[in-house]
Amino acid sequence: MSDKPAHWTMETFATIQTMKFVAGAGVGVAAVAFADPGLAGILGFWVIACIINVWVVRFLGDFSHWLAPVLFGATVLLVWEMVVAVYAISPVILPAPSAIAAKIATSLPILWTDFAQTVLKGAIPGFLIGASAAFVTAILIDRSPFLQRGLLPIGNFVAALPIVGLAPILVMWFGFDWQSKAAVVVVMVFFPILVNLVAGLQASERMQADLMATWGASYWQALWKLRLPAAMPFFFNGLKIASTLALIGAIVAEFFGSPVYGMGFRISTEVGRLGLDMVWATIAVAALAGSALYGLITLIERGVTFWHPSQRH
Amino acid sequence: MRNVLPVLTVLCGILVIWYAAAVWMNATWVHDQAERAGVTVTWAEVIPETMAQERPLLPPPHQVAAELWQGITGQAVTSKRSLVYHGYVTFKGTMMGFGLGILTGVLLAMAIVRYRVVEMSVMPWAVISQTIPIVALAPMIIVVSSQMGLTGRDIPKAIIAAYLSFFPVLVSMVKGLRSPDQMQLDLLRTYGAGEWATFVKLRLPASMPYFFASLKVAVAASLVGTIVGELPTGAIEGLGARMLIGSQFGEPLIMWSALFAAAILAGLLIVGVGAVERMVRLRMGVPE
Numbered sequence: 001m002s003d004k005p006a007h008w009t010m011e012t013f014a015t016i017q018t019m020k021f022v023a024g025a026g027v028g029v030a031a032v033a034f035a036d037p038g039l040a041g042i043l044g045f046w047v048i049a050c051i052i053n054v055w056v057v058r059f060l061g062d063f064s065h066w067l068a069p070v071l072f073g074a075t076v077l078l079v080w081e082m083v084v085a086v087y088a089i090s091p092v093i094l095p096a097p098s099a100i101a102a103k104i105a106t107s108l109p110i111l112w113t114d115f116a117q118t119v120l121k122g123a124i125p126g127f128l129i130g131a132s133a134a135f136v137t138a139i140l141i142d143r144s145p146f147l148q149r150g151l152l153p154i155g156n157f158v159a160a161l162p163i164v165g166l167a168p169i170l171v172m173w174f175g176f177d178w179q180s181k182a183a184v185v186v187v188m189v190f191f192p193i194l195v196n197l198v199a200g201l202q203a204s205e206r207m208q209a210d211l212m213a214t215w216g217a218s219y220w221q222a223l224w225k226l227r228l229p230a231a232m233p234f235f236f237n238g239l240k241i242a243s244t245l246a247l248i249g250a251i252v253a254e255f256f257g258s259p260v261y262g263m264g265f266r267i268s269t270e271v272g273r274l275g276l277d278m279v280w281a282t283i284a285v286a287a288l289a290g291s292a293l294y295g296l297i298t299l300i301e302r303g304v305t306f307w308h309p310s311q312r313h
Numbered sequence: 314m315r316n317v318l319p320v321l322t323v324l325c326g327i328l329v330i331w332y333a334a335a336v337w338m339n340a341t342w343v344h345d346q347a348e349r350a351g352v353t354v355t356w357a358e359v360i361p362e363t364m365a366q367e368r369p370l371l372p373p374p375h376q377v378a379a380e381l382w383q384g385i386t387g388q389a390v391t392s393k394r395s396l397v398y399h400g401y402v403t404f405k406g407t408m409m410g411f412g413l414g415i416l417t418g419v420l421l422a423m424a425i426v427r428y429r430v431v432e433m434s435v436m437p438w439a440v441i442s443q444t445i446p447i448v449a450l451a452p453m454i455i456v457v458s459s460q461m462g463l464t465g466r467d468i469p470k471a472i473i474a475a476y477l478s479f480f481p482v483l484v485s486m487v488k489g490l491r492s493p494d495q496m497q498l499d500l501l502r503t504y505g506a507g508e509w510a511t512f513v514k515l516r517l518p519a520s521m522p523y524f525f526a527s528l529k530v531a532v533a534a535s536l537v538g539t540i541v542g543e544l545p546t547g548a549i550e551g552l553g554a555r556m557l558i559g560s561q562f563g564e565p566l567i568m569w570s571a572l573f574a575a576a577i578l579a580g581l582l583i584v585g586v587g588a589v590e591r592m593v594r595l596r597m598g599v600p601e
Binding site: 030051057065071072092143148149157169171172244247248252263268271274276277280282290291293294304 | 320323435441447448449453460530533541557560561563571573575576580
């Protein structure tokens, strides 16, 4: 009963605020219009988009969970396009989104070759090898609290180090092709995953462990039935951090030497030739690959850790 | 303190493996030399040879330590060969990016906590922004900023470092600013506190533990960003540039010493943040 009036006052209050905002923004845009009509157009568009988004969030409920970010992203792209058009910005500094899209459409084969070299051959095998190595190591040191206490501080420290610096050394060892890129990725993802998994294996509660003991579970049974599942949220946390690192590692390693294809190679050569539309096209592919990898891990996580409070909605 | 013995044991293990690997990897070169000279060498002759090469495939720890020591204390700190000088350049870039990252993260977090529409439209993009490998953007940021007339590499480096370091701050601050529970918020309402007073007196102090927890992650991320910003073509100063030079001229010792200098810098930064945190906690009267 007390909820309703409060809700109403808040709503009226919000409406008054919105109206004040609109009026203020209108005056501001009109003032700018005298000095710079193009800027006024862009600002006006931005304000209208803002108001639409506020409205979407307030009245569309669940629907707005994906609509609001999509609208925001579209607004940013449109404003970018308008800024480039109004101020005639040279494509050498900032190409328009439409120009980037056109470049993507015309150079799909090149983008695919680069993607295959960097992501499919460098990042993903490296990620899988590094994750498996971290998993095996965590299980191996699980029975020795001594080793854990020794390895955890060092692992934590190494996880904070700029490991990308190893890239030139590993390129020297493993040559220019994808093997060296995969090696950089292995080293980069190993420690974050290891540290998270070791912490996760200690996450099951005393009471649960006691229950396992009363059932006469062996070490391996307890590990398989209780402690590994309990560690999974931590493990996936590590995998998510590592998925970004994997792409970074694979691309940085290409700056130090690569065959004449690959995303890192493409970016560094096209920047040298001032072909910024191609650079942005490659960045778009990298962003897509990074988000897809992250999304895939999140999906698997949802299946594996369905029981965890953070997954229940 | 109970961790000292295990940590030392693991470190000793790493050293042993390192020496073994150095012997194994550098032996090839010794054998090649011997074959060219037409002599055969025994293992007793090979092992000392692997310990003191000019350009070893894997320099043994004592060589790296000697080079590091030489780089830190053997030169005037203003010399281009001094690791202190390059470390300082990297440190400066890291701090600028760190400051910019904290500012961005905190301001965004404030907007997100205050306005639902900002949370719903910006938060997903903040998450996506971190799945984009920043290194893909790094060379472009450098070229574009030089075309816009920004000389020097400080600003592009700071932008790259800030891009990596704002996210941990943002996530923790959103959590921290929301950490006061309903009872505390209600209390402030009974005091007649406005939104700003609630923010300054309740939300901000409550968020401090979250803030400092994120700073340690953010400062490490900022260092990685700065070093990545120094890697692409053209840099001459900073630890990242030092690694690049070592790679281009085939000088493994330069690469390794720069790598360890970066590790030392990372350690110092994390310790520094911890010290600031302890000071702030004391000032705020948080019980130990």
